[in-house]
Amino acid sequence: xxxxxxxxxxxxxxxxxxxxxxxxxxxxxxxxxxxxxxxxxxxxxxxxxxxxxxxxxxxxxxxxxxxxxxxxxxxxxxxxxxxxxxxxxxxxxxxxxxxxxxxxxxxxxxxxxxxxxxxxxxxxxxxxxxxxxxxxxxxxxxxxxxxxxxxxxxxxxxxxxxxxxxxxxxxxxxxxxxxxxxxxxxxxxxxxxxxxxxxxxxxxxxxxxxxxxxxxxxxxxxxxxxxxxxxxxxxxxxxxxxxxxxxxxxxxxxxxxxxxxxxxxxxxxxxxxxxxxxxxxxxxxxxxxxxxxxxxxxxxxxxxxxxxxxxxxxxxxxxxxxxxxxxxxxxxxxxxxxxxxxxxxxxxxxxxxxxxxxxxxxxxxxxxxxxxxxxxxxxxxxxxxxxxxxxxxxxxxxxxxxxxxxxxxxxxxxxxxxxxxxxxxxxxxxxxxxxxxxxxxxxxxxxxxxxxxxxxxxxxxxxxxxxxxxxxxxxxxxxxxxxxxxxxxxxxxxxxxxxxxxxxxxxxxxxxxxxxxxxxxxxxxxxxxxxxxxxxxxxxxxxxxxxxxxxxxxxxxxxxxxxxxxxxxxxxxxxxxxxxxxxxxxxxxxxxxxxxxxxxxxxxxxxxxxxxxxxxxxxxxxxxxxxxxxxxxxxxxxxxxxxxxxxxxxxxxxxxxxxxxxxxxxxxxxxxxxxxxxxxxxxx
Numbered sequence: 049x050x051x052x053x054x055x056x057x058x059x060x061x062x063x064x065x066x067x068x069x070x071x072x073x074x075x076x077x078x079x080x081x082x083x084x085x086x087x088x089x090x091x092x093x094x095x096x097x098x099x100x101x102x103x104x105x106x107x108x109x110x111x112x113x114x115x116x117x118x119x120x121x122x123x124x125x126x127x128x129x130x131x132x133x134x135x136x137x138x139x140x141x142x143x144x145x146x147x148x149x150x151x152x153x154x155x156x157x158x159x160x161x162x163x164x165x166x167x168x169x170x171x172x173x174x175x176x177x178x179x180x181x182x183x184x185x186x187x188x189x190x191x192x193x194x195x196x197x198x199x200x201x202x203x204x205x206x207x208x209x210x211x212x213x214x215x216x217x218x219x220x221x222x223x224x225x226x227x228x229x230x231x232x233x234x235x236x237x238x239x240x241x242x243x244x245x246x247x248x249x250x251x252x253x254x255x256x257x258x259x260x261x262x263x264x265x266x267x268x269x270x271x272x273x274x275x276x277x278x279x280x281x282x283x284x285x286x287x288x289x290x291x292x293x294x295x296x297x298x299x300x301x302x303x304x305x306x307x308x309x310x311x312x313x314x315x316x317x318x319x320x321x322x323x324x325x326x327x328x329x330x331x332x333x334x335x336x337x338x339x340x341x342x343x344x345x346x347x348x349x350x351x352x353x354x355x356x357x358x359x360x361x362x363x364x365x366x367x368x369x370x371x372x373x374x375x376x377x378x379x380x381x382x383x384x385x386x387x388x389x390x391x392x393x394x395x396x397x398x399x400x401x402x403x404x405x406x407x408x409x410x411x412x413x414x415x416x417x418x419x420x421x422x423x424x425x426x427x428x429x430x431x432x433x434x435x436x437x438x439x440x441x442x443x444x445x446x447x448x449x450x451x452x453x454x455x456x457x458x459x460x461x462x463x464x465x466x467x468x469x470x471x472x473x474x475x476x477x478x479x480x481x482x483x484x485x486x487x488x489x490x491x492x493x494x495x496x497x498x499x500x501x502x503x504x505x506x507x508x509x510x511x512x513x514x515x516x517x518x519x520x521x522x523x524x525x526x527x528x529x530x531x532x533x534x535x536x537x538x539x540x541x542x543x544x545x546x547x548x549x550x551x552x553x554x555x556x557x558x559x560x561x562x563x564x565x566x567x568x569x570x571x572x573x574x575x576x577x578x579x580x581x582x583x584x585x586x587x588x589x590x591x592x593x594x595x596x597x598x599x600x601x602x603x604x605x606x607x608x609x610x611x612x613x614x615x616x617x618x619x620x621x622x623x624x625x626x627x628x629x630x631x632x633x634x635x636x637x638x639x640x641x642x643x644x645x646x647x648x649x650x651x652x653x654x655x656x657x658x659x660x661x662x663x664x665x666x667x668x669x670x671x672x673x674x675x676x677x678x679x680x681x682x683x684x685x686x687x688x689x690x691x692x693x694x695x696x697x698x699x700x701x702x703x704x705x706x707x708x709x710x711x712x713x714x715x716x717x718x719x720x721x722x723x724x725x726x727x728x729x730x731x732x
Contacts, residue, residue: 077127077394078180081209083401084288089208097204097213102231106193106201110274113190113198114243116300116355116507118417119409121145121172123188123219126157129181129406131392132164134361138407139170141357145222145410146173147183147215176218179209182401183408184236184293188216190411191228191273196442198413199226201272203234206256223413230272232265233257237291237405240298241275244332248279248298252290281325284318289400295319297351297404299340299380300506302331307351308341335424340380342373352402353377355384356409358508363402364388383511414443416497418505422514423489429518429552431527432479437493437505440474445498449650454478455510456491463510468493469652469731477652477731482527484552484588485520523618524555526585532624532727534714535597544596547623549614551585559583561615562593572597572610572625597627626714646717652729659696663689663719671696672716673728681708689719700730 080086085093121143124130138144144166148154154173161168180186186209188200200223202216220227233256234249241247247269257265262280269275283290297305306323309316327339342350350373353362360377364370370388377386391397395406420437427433435454439447447470454466468478476495483489490513493505506512526549533545551557560582562574574593585591595612612623647660659671671684681702698715701707710732 077129081180081207083182083398083405085207092208095208095210096206096233097231099210100204100213100231101229103227103229105230105271106191106197106199106226106228108194110272111192111243111245112201112241112247112273112275113192113411114241114298114301115409116298117243118412118415118503118507119357120412120414121410122354122356123147123183123408123410124406125178125181125183126153127181128392129395130403131389132160132166134389134403135161136164136166137359137361137387138356139167141359142170143410144171145219146171147176147178147218148173149175149177151175174218174222176215177211178215179207179212181395182212182237182405183215184405186212186215187236187408188219188410189236189239189273192417192442193274196440196444197226198411198442199228201228201230203230203232206233206235206252219410223410225413228272230268232260232268235291236408237289237293240292240296241273242298242301242332244301245275246277246279246332247273247275248281248292248296250283250290250292251280252283253280255290279326279329281322282318284315284322285400286315286318287400291400291405293352293404294349294400295322295351296326297353299355300512302333302335303338303340303380305340305342305351305376305380307344309343310345313345333422333424338380340376342376343369344373345369347399348373349397349399349402350376352397352404354403354407354409358383359385359387361387361389361403363397363404364390365397366390381508381512383508412442414499414501416441416443416447416495416499416501416503418493418495418503420493420505422506423491423516424514426517426519429482429485429521429525431482433482433489433516435468435478435480435491435493437468437476437478438474439476439493439495439503441497441499441501443497443499443501447495447497451494451496452476453494454480454491455494456480456489457513458483458487458489460488460490467650469650469654469729471654471731481529482550482552483518484550485518485554487518488515489518490515518552520554524551524553524557524616525618526551526553526557526614526616526621528614528621528623531712532626533595534727535625535627541597541627544594546592546594547612549585549591549593549621551587551589554587556587557585557616557618559585559591559614559616561613563613563615572612593623595623595625597625628716646726648715648726648728652731653700654731656697656699657728659684659698659715659717660694661717661719662693663691665691667719669694670716670718671698673698673702674714674716681713698728 119142122138123145125147135144146157186205191199191201193199200216200220205213217227234253238249238252254262266278269278285295295307299305304326309319323339326337329337331337344350348365348367349363353360362374362377374386374388417440418437441447449470452468454468455463457463466478468476470476492509492513496502528547528549535541572595574595610625612625614621649658651657669689670686672680673682674680684696684698710730713728715726715728
């Protein structure tokens with residue numbers, strides 16, 4: 049099996065004890081507290097959330113940021129529950145935020161970081177008292193809301209540990225973002241979400257909120273976290289903790305990892321029933337969840353892992369099953385770097401308490417977020433497949449129009465790119481060209497904003513793209529590319545231009561006729577006309593038609609238009625042939641423009657597009673917009689201009705100011721130096 053990234057292991061030698069000198073001096077970094085409720089805490093359950101203040105929920109559309117989303121930092125606490133070697137690796141790619149109590153502790157941590165090669169430039173510190181190192185369980189949950197805002201949602205931590213319970217507020221203050229209090233008793237180890245309105249917990253959330261109905265809990269989760277499908281399931285592990293991260297983990301919007309055990313394991317039936325439950329649920333992509341399994345025969349804590357941007361840190365124990373667990377992650381998350389991490393001697397991993405419990409990501413407040421409902425399954429054949437996306441720069445800087453791409457490949461081939469068109473401030477559209485029936489199309493979206501943030505959808509991009517298949521239709525069909533031929537030079541008329549007929553279907557097609565509308569004032573012909581009709585176009589093959597034009601019979605100050613029809617038993621395809629009569633009027637003896645002389649950007653466009661070119665001398669300049677039938681719709685400019693760089697803007701309207709419909713239009717530019725014609729697409 050060839051891996052996108054090598055799997056790495058943190059094999060901690062005996063010398064690791066030097067990395068944990070402070071832990072060795074303080075045998076219990078959690079002050080006698082356990083991951084479970086101690087007997088003393090069980091008597092003080094009434095203290096849970098005693099000082100908690102519920103706030104109004106966030107405004108606008110709320111989205112709970114998933115663990116696999118972009119993170120600017122990771123939150124850990126000193127004394128540590130994780131190896132410093134892991135902190136060193138995390139600090140390579142993002143900031144490590146360490147909770148310390150005093151400046152003296154900060155200096156102690158700095159010294160340890162320096163001696164262990166941690167990049168201090170990627171480290172910062174927040175001061176707060178804490179009870180334990182389980183930052184996942186009491187740490188903040190991040191949301192987007194309102195007008196491109198990032199906030200923190202807090203809950204009543206399900207332990208009477210007031211210092212831990214205060215940490216979300218501390219983090220919100222340190223990041224200068226808003227804090228929202230949700231009146232639900234909860235814990236981070238029993239919560240996972242998909243970034244798109246779906247989350248899951250065990251029934252522990254119901255047990256710990258007896259004063260609220262199940263619907264009331266779900267209503268809170270919807271209001272504060274934007275979760276409209278809260279999947280609450282029975283815990284299949286039958287342990288004291290009932291945390292979902294002990295057996296399951298969302299890896300993507302449509303992927304979930306569930307532990308597996310041998311049939312002899314006492315919880316085998318419950319675990320298999322849980323896996324079957326998720327396999328039957330519909331993800332936010334409109335497809336069933338892809339359920340991946342990781343073998344945990346001796347209750348290894350493999351699902352208790354940490355996703356941090358494009359790395360996945362998996363707790364390993366030296367078991368013979370470790371490597372297979374890493375390979376399970378690699379199969380589910382191609383493109384990620386999968387890293388095995390051995391626990392420290394003083395704070396080893398346990399089946400119910402491992403890496404995920406002891407670290408939590410801090411969402412990227414400047415993220416570039418791409419929201420897209422992918423094309424999936426079998427899709428009917430069409431001339432082009434439309435891909436829509438919402439691209440939101442939380443940095444509030446512009447998204448680069450020339451760096452927003454729809455990137456696709458066919459049947460596992462080389463990726464090709466199509467520039468996407470901006471529809472409004474956040475919505476973009478791209479077109480994947482029509483494909484042969486039965487083809488598999490893989491694609492992803494890529495964008496960059498002016499702050500330097502880059503994003504893809506799906507999150508990992510090329511190694512794990514969206515995939516769909518072009519359905520095999522019972523009726524054979526063809527497409528023709530391009531959809532129009534525009535003749536604006538004598539050379540084009542004499543040498544001809546080529547249109548290609550494609551048979552994308554899995555059936556042979558018979559072309560019965562190739563003809564025109566007739567009654568047109570000019571004559572075109574296919575030369576050489578090497579095919580005899582009827583003509584059989586085999587599945588997957590193409591036919592090139594070179595169309596040449598003779599001198600028209602009349603002159604008009606517009607395009608002469610005809611239509612070439614290709615008729616088959618299943619329908620008709622047409623090709624627009626447009627000829628500029630200015631070539632024959634003798635009134636404009638201008639030099640034909642080179643292909644790169646005029647720039648039209650963006651094209652396609654939604655709000656407006658700019659025609660950029662340079663004139664060598666002063667003179668009359670005219671830019672017309674015409675329909676594909678040659679009708680004059682708008683004259684953008686008809687005046688004298690000085691020589692130099694020119695820019696003309698068209699807002700997609702006709703001469704009366706009325707917005708024209710989505711479609712293909714022809715521009716005609718005339719100057720004292722040259723003339724030029726071309727196509728421009730308007731998309732709403």
